Amino acid sequence: MSSHLNICIPLENDKRITIGEWSRSSDIYTVFNENCNVPYGSNNAAELTTTELSHVYNDTKEEIEKTKKRLNELEKHANGNIEIIDEILEWKDYIESQQKVLNYVNVLQDILQTMNPSYLENKDESYKLIYYIS
Secondary structure, eight states, X not given: OOOEEEEEEEOGGGOEEEEEEEETTSHHHHHHHHHSOOOBSGGGOEEXXXXXXXXXXXXXXXXXXXXXXXXXXXXXXXXXXXXXXXXXXXXXXXXXXXXXXXXXXXXXXXXHHHHSOTTOOOGGGOOOEEEEEO
């Protein structure tokens, strides 16, 4: 059975606009699953808050930085070793995929801020993002 992370904008009458859906094999699914308590099932969808997005963003950014440090050490000691060079290439691909996650989380943060500007006095008019695994 396949599993998907869904991020939506809830509307009236239990309708939703899905703004993202990722399979279990995707990096964004993994990072959300590891850093958030993502509910299972569309009926159990929970609000995706700026705090959770910040946590995911910071964890991903930290992972990229750690990986870059590992990569620097590997590059220092590669000396033409094909196995180490292959490992370096794999880590570079990993950094690239994590950077895509970081970029997407940044977009989600921007969407949430745009939907809820700081000048909005009536919080009843605010909007939210919800997420769940289906």
